[in-house]
Amino acid sequence: MATINFSDGEMPSVLIDVTRGSILSIFNTIFGAEPKLENEKAGESLGDGVVGIISFMGDVNYIIMLALPKASAIAMASRFCGFDIDYDSPDMGDVVGELANVLAGDIVARMSKEDFKVTMSLPTIMRGHDVEPLLPRGLPLEKLRFSMAEGDFMLKVAGAKSGDLVGRRPGT
Template identity: 45%
Template sequence: MALGGKETEVDTATETTGFPDLAHHDCVIDAAIETFAATCSLELQPQGKDGVDGVTGDGVIVAVISLVGDIEWSVLLGLPRETATTAVRTFAGFELDFDSEDMGDAVGELANMLAGATKAKLDQRGIKVEISLPSVMRGEHVHVLSQSNVQSVLTCFGTAAGRLWTGVLWSTKSASAS
């Protein structure tokens, strides 16, 4: 999966002070680990951004939710076909066809839970945000096109069901410049 704009090289285990909008990116990673353990019985192993490319050829479903307030992020959740069908089977308690609207609803709900857990973690740090409803897309070889002033960081996770990833996108344009 490729993101337009500039992808930020960040080792998620290191300090992110060079990217102030990323200073709390670990909240998304921790929320993903907790959300997928609780809802899908999946243990997520962070693998940086390695492994994101090349997993979308058989289909991918991506959900995006905005977090707006003290920080302004778009948080995304990407699941290749195999991972999505396995994770959603456990989450829903029954099989869902990857191409069904129900699969989109289920992944949207997982993204909503991820965003809610992220919001709770940010709240604990005194950072207030509100979350939007999820937008869910399905396709192959997904490319998110964005403006040149948009930065992004992706984290790929390995699981027993396959790979999945989270991402954070944010604008580098200051509010005073708009």
């Protein structure tokens, strides 16, 4: 069984590789095309949008944050559900939560193949302008920016030190 220690402040490549692989696979399955990994733009913010957050706990503790700008959330929700979802409705939170949940399930399976045992929480959803959880200082954070026909989106991966928990406990 493998473990990851974030004491050096660096994001281990296995977390980024697993997360990127999950995004490409799951979004290709759901939307019919792989999203394209883009270079991060300095100072880029979400603007109006929805964020789905999932915590992982086990051999490594970390969170993922799926951030969808408003236009991307509307287009992806429509494609995912097969009908339009109003951005301001509670259903939009449900859709983004389900996207984050499906992605997280794939990440758990991929982490297991890498000999890391992790469990995942239920999603936490935030909607607003430039919403972002405030994370403790010193945590490694990696931002992956993607584009696809339905719009741009970002996935952030944030680590936690051994024994610390970021976000919700798995199962809650």
